[in-house]
Amino acid sequence: xxxxxxxxxxxxxxxxxxxxxxxxxxxxxxxxxxxxxxxxxxxxxxxxxxxxxxxxxxxxxxxxxxxxxxxxxxxxxxxxxxxxxxxxxxxxxxxxxxxxxxxxxxxxxxxxxxxxxxxxxxxxxxxxxxxxxxxxxxxxxxxxxxxxxxxxxxxxxxxxxxxxxxxxxxxxxxxxxxxxxxxxxxxxxxxxxxxxxxxxxxxxxxxxxxxxxxxxxxxxxxxxxxxxxxxxxxxxxxxxxxxxxxxxxxxxxxxxxxxxxxxxxxxxxxxxxxxxxxxxxxxxxxxxxxxxxxxxxxxxxxxxxxxxxxxxxxxxxxxxxxxxxxxxxxxxxxxxxxxxxxxxxxxxxxxxxxxxxxxxxxxxxxxxxxxxxxxxxxxxxxxxxxxxxxxxxxxxxxxxxxxxxxxxxx
Amino acid sequence: xxxxxxxxxxxxxxxxxxxxxxxxxxxxxxxxxxxxxxxxxxxxxxxxxxxxxxxxxxxxxxxxxxxxxxxxxxxxxxxxxxxxxxxxxxxxxxxxxxxxxxxxxxxxxxxxxxxxxxxxxxxxxxxxxxxxxxxxxxxxxxxxxxxxxxxxxxxxxxxxxxxxxxxxxxxxxxxxxxxxxxxxxxxxxxxxxxxxxxxxxxxxxxxxxxxxxxxxxxxxxxxxxxxxxxxxxxxxxxxxxxxxxxxxxxxxxxxxxxx
Numbered sequence: 001x002x003x004x005x006x007x008x009x010x011x012x013x014x015x016x017x018x019x020x021x022x023x024x025x026x027x028x029x030x031x032x033x034x035x036x037x038x039x040x041x042x043x044x045x046x047x048x049x050x051x052x053x054x055x056x057x058x059x060x061x062x063x064x065x066x067x068x069x070x071x072x073x074x075x076x077x078x079x080x081x082x083x084x085x086x087x088x089x090x091x092x093x094x095x096x097x098x099x100x101x102x103x104x105x106x107x108x109x110x111x112x113x114x115x116x117x118x119x120x121x122x123x124x125x126x127x128x129x130x131x132x133x134x135x136x137x138x139x140x141x142x143x144x145x146x147x148x149x150x151x152x153x154x155x156x157x158x159x160x161x162x163x164x165x166x167x168x169x170x171x172x173x174x175x176x177x178x179x180x181x182x183x184x185x186x187x188x189x190x191x192x193x194x195x196x197x198x199x200x201x202x203x204x205x206x207x208x209x210x211x212x213x214x215x216x217x218x219x220x221x222x223x224x225x226x227x228x229x230x231x232x233x234x235x236x237x238x239x240x241x242x243x244x245x246x247x248x249x250x251x252x253x254x255x256x257x258x259x260x261x262x263x264x265x266x267x268x269x270x271x272x273x274x275x276x277x278x279x280x281x282x283x284x285x286x287x288x289x290x291x292x293x294x295x296x297x298x299x300x301x302x303x304x305x306x307x308x309x310x311x312x313x314x315x316x317x318x319x320x321x322x323x324x325x326x327x328x329x330x331x332x333x334x335x336x337x338x339x340x341x342x343x344x345x346x347x348x349x350x351x352x353x354x355x356x357x358x359x360x361x362x363x364x365x366x367x368x369x370x371x372x373x374x375x376x377x378x379x380x381x382x383x384x385x386x387x388x389x390x391x392x393x394x395x396x397x398x399x400x401x402x403x404x405x406x407x408x409x410x
Numbered sequence: 411x412x413x414x415x416x417x418x419x420x421x422x423x424x425x426x427x428x429x430x431x432x433x434x435x436x437x438x439x440x441x442x443x444x445x446x447x448x449x450x451x452x453x454x455x456x457x458x459x460x461x462x463x464x465x466x467x468x469x470x471x472x473x474x475x476x477x478x479x480x481x482x483x484x485x486x487x488x489x490x491x492x493x494x495x496x497x498x499x500x501x502x503x504x505x506x507x508x509x510x511x512x513x514x515x516x517x518x519x520x521x522x523x524x525x526x527x528x529x530x531x532x533x534x535x536x537x538x539x540x541x542x543x544x545x546x547x548x549x550x551x552x553x554x555x556x557x558x559x560x561x562x563x564x565x566x567x568x569x570x571x572x573x574x575x576x577x578x579x580x581x582x583x584x585x586x587x588x589x590x591x592x593x594x595x596x597x598x599x600x601x602x603x604x605x606x607x608x609x610x611x612x613x614x615x616x617x618x619x620x621x622x623x624x625x626x627x628x629x630x631x632x633x634x635x636x637x638x639x640x641x642x643x644x645x646x647x648x649x650x651x652x653x654x655x656x657x658x659x660x661x662x663x664x665x666x667x668x669x
Contacts, residue, residue, distance in 0.1 A: 009484075013477075020473055027466060063584045096643045098584075099636075330483035332493045336500065337476045344469040351462050356519075358421055361512070 005329045012334045015299075016341050023345050026192030030246055030352045036149050042072025043128035043152070045144060045208070049078050050117040054135035055085035057253070057403045062094045062101060064138035070145050076101045079121045082108055111395050114204075115220035115227040122219060127211060129159065134205040136403050138167065139250035146248040147208040158240035159209035161200050162248030163187050168404065171256050176363050177371040178254040178261070183349040185300075190244050193296075199289050200242030202235075204228035206250040213240055225396060226271025229297070233275065236289045253404055260402045262378065267399050269382035272301050305379045308372065311335060342368050422516075426509035433502045436495075445502070453510050461515040468511055472504045544590055550605035554615045554656055557603075566618040570656075571627065572649040572663045574611040585610060588638055596630040607665040615653070624650045 047065055051058060058078070065076045078091040080103065091103035106120045118132065129151065131144060143162055151160040164186060166179035186203060193199050204227065214220075217234040224230035235242065255261035279285045279294050286294075318324055346364035350356045389396045433445050452471070456464045479496040482488075488496075545553065554568075561568050573593070575585070586609055593604050593612060604614040616624055628648050635641060653659045 013480075016473075020470075024466065024470070031462075066584045067587060097640055099638055099640055328487040328489060330480045330488065330493055332490050333476070333480040333483050333496060336497045337473065337480060340472060340476060340500070340504070344473070348465060348469060351465050356515070358512070362421070 002329075005331070009329050009331065009334055012338065016334075016337055019341050019345070022189060022192035022196065023341070023348055024192075025195040026188040026190070027348055027352055029191040029195040029244075030188070034247070036146070036153070038071075039149055039152055042070065042145075042148060044073035044126075045070065045075075045148065046121070046125040046127040046130045047074065047076045047144075048118055048121040048125070048130055048132050049076070049135055049137075050081060050114050050121070050132075051078055051083060051087055051091075051135040052081040052117075052400055053083045053085045053087060054403060055083070055087045055090060056405050057136045058087050058090050061133070061135055061137055062090070065133070066094075066098055066101060067141050068139060068144050069141045070148070072148070073127070074100060074144065075125070075127065077121055077125060078103050079106050079117045080104065081106045081112075081117045111222050112397055113222065113225070113227075115224055116222040118227070119219045119222065122211070122214060129208055129210055130214070131208040132205060133250065134252055136167075136253045137205055137250045138252075139206060140248075143206065143248040143250055144208070146245050147206075150243050150245045150248075151208055151210070154241060154243045156239070156241050157210075157243055158213040158235045158238075159207065160243050160245050160248070161190070161203060162206035162208075162250060163244075163246050164203055164206055165249050165251050166254050167251040168253050168256060173363065174258060174261060175254050175256055176360070177367055180346055180350065180360065180364055180367065181371065182254075183353050183355065184345045187246055187353070188345060188349040191246060194244040197289065197292060198241055199236065199292060200232075200244050201293070202228040202232045202242065205252060206248065209235075213238075223395060224271060224274060225267050226275060229272060230275050230278070233279065233285060233290055233293055236293060237285055239288075255401065256404055258374075262374070262381070263399055264401045265374075265378050266381045266385065267396075269301060269378050270386050270396055272297055273382060273386045301379070305375050309376055312373075312376075339368050342372075422509035422512040425505055426513075429502050429505040429509065432498070433506070436498055437502065441499070448503070449506050449510075452507055456507070456511055456514055461511070461518045464511055464514075468504070468507045472500065472507075475503060476500050544594065545603050545605045547605050547607065550603055550613065550615070551656065553603050554653070557615070557617055558653060558656060561618065564618075567620060568653045569616045569619055569621070569624045570651055570653045570659050570663070571614040571616060571624055572611065572647075572665070573614070573631065574647050574649075575644055585639070585644075589635065592631055592634045592638075595634055596627055602627075611665060613660075613663065613665065621650070621652075 047068075049058075049061065049065070054061070062076065062078065068074065076098075078087075078094070078101070080088055080091055088103070088105070094101045095103035104121070104124060106117050109116060122130065129148065131147065133139065139162075147160040147162055151157045154160070164182060166175060166182060168175045169179040170176070190200060193201075207228070213235060214231075217231070217238060220227050221230050221234075232242065255264055276294070276297060279290075285291075314324070343365055346367060347356075347361060350360050350364060385396060434442060437445060452468075455467065459467055479500055483493050483496055554570075558568060573589070575589075586606065589612060590604075590606070593614060597604065597614060597616070601618075602614060602616050604612055606612050614627070616627060619627075628650070632641065632646070635646070649663060651659050651662055
């Protein structure tokens with residue numbers, strides 16, 4: 001027992017040091033002044049927007065795309081996947097008025113989902129690069145230009161990754177927490193990993209890729225529910241780089257209630273389960289940066305959640321007066337330090353994102369006790385649905401995230 | 411909301427007071443003086459650093475302090491109850507510094523906002539004086555009136571051109587942006603001016619030109635615009651008139667919202 005506890009302690013100690021270093025590196029990368037020169041010639045880019053019943057948001061999205069200032073050839077493709085609302089009408093009107101805006105009706109097919117739609121989009125376009133935006137996104141005017149510049153200037157880059165901000169952060173406590181989570185795990189940690197190990201993870205939106213690279217890796221996997229994570233692995237396996245460009249920002253909506261949030265995140269987790277299974281059975285992925293990505297996935301989605309469960313069970317048992325073994329290992333101190341590192345990541349990202357306010361600080365400090373606990377439910381749900389689908393030999397259906405009517409940013 | 415913000419500003423002060431009361435009551439007597447000395451020294455350091463780096467400083471020292479305490483708990487084989495005391499010590503250190511940092515940060519933020527506003531003001535001044543031909547209706551009237559005096563004296567001609575389109579389905583904002591860029595590209599910098607009277611109507615003043623000159627501008631606008639917009643679907647209406655008296659010409663164009 002003593003040896004096990006000692007191992008747990010050492011392992012956690014090392015993890016805490018690792019995450020502290022990652023945080024500081026992320027902060028350093030964010031603060032470093034990036035000097036970017038404009039390119040002599042800008043390559044052509046296709047903006048792909050997969051959409052299914054997006055009538056409530058698509059007008060603002062298309063307007064934001066047309067406002068992008070890009071010096072090269074830029075075409076916007078609205079990939080309509082069998083919408084039954086007014087998405088098609090809006091798309092057709094924009095397509096008829098604006099020469100670089102194209103409405104594309106994607107043929108019905110299986111499996112349903114974003115990957116198949118994006119593969120279709122790739123098959124009908126010919127640009128040097130393509131960039132994916134979700135149908136609720138409103139990128140800043142310079143986002144595309146910045147991404148292309150970094151992708152062209154970074155040797156061996158497959159593309160470039162921007163930052164996804166939350167447009168409805170102020171809506172309620174949940175959206176505020178999601179926004180903070182994105183600031184930490186999508187930006188600060190991504191920046192830290194890029195600064196230290198030159199690795200990046202595709203976020204699913206605001207991500208630019210070279211056509212030649214996507215063709216080389218064989219397009220999107222239509223069965224992947226977390227298509228971004230899956231594609232990251234295949235691109236990394238070919239030793240391409242995915243640089244991070246924090247200044248290239250897009251704004252997107254996040255779920256405004258718990259039910260929608262749980263549905264969306266369960267899908268993401270199922271996608272990650274699928275990916276882990278795929279990685280497990282293919283030894284060609286057990287090397288270098290791919291192994292690092294796999295470890296990162298295991299830590300984020302499983303190891304931490306299981307340790308969270310263990311810690312909660314221990315806490316509840318001691319509260320109800322169950323006789324637990326007397327421990328002299330500083331486990332409580334380790335737990336406290338973990339909480340402190342987590343909170344520092346949260347607050348640090350707010351500060352360097354210039355998003356500090358008393359309410360955000362308080363929300364950041366309580367996130368471990370509230371928001372993080374939801375991930376227990378998510379993991380249980382994801383494992384349940386994934387196991388059922390595997391046993392029955394069925395494909396899990398794509399689940400679209402609910403949209404809300406918002407005021408545009410720009 | 412303002413009241414709520416004021417309450418939030420007060421929170422760091424309340425936290426600071428609580429942390430100190432906590433420190434005085436619960437810290438071992440020998441550590442109280444150390445706590446006060448460390449806190450004073452750290453507060454002085456916080457003022458010296460930039461606010462974002464001072465947070466990194468707080469975070470690093472808190473984590474380091476936490477690791478030292480953990481190591482002590484491990485080597486001394488402390489029981490769980492005894493470890494709680496260490497957690498209290500670490501928390502008191504962190505909360506005290508964070509509350510001081512937030513207060514300093516708040517003041518620095520106010521100072522920065524003020525400086526930013528001043529900078530913006532200077533930038534806006536530059537913008538108004540040197541750049542962009544897209545003017546507000548009032549600026550447009552003033553500049554055109556002034557220019558007309560010079561034109562008359564030099565015996566030259568000026569033309570006013572109205573470009574309007576029938577907009578549908580809320581595309582005004584993006585259309586307006588594209589058209590403004592095209593007009594700016596097709597007119598002479600510092601010489602011709604333009605303004606928009608509503609979301610889909612622009613007025614352009616062309617200085618020292620003729621009827622043919624106006625036609626050249628019209629043709630340039632159409633060519634450039636047709637690269638981005640399908641002008642068959644979105645027909646533009648061009649109306650041109652020589653300006654002798656600005657008020658009369660504007661009345662002729664029937665731009666009601668012009669102020």
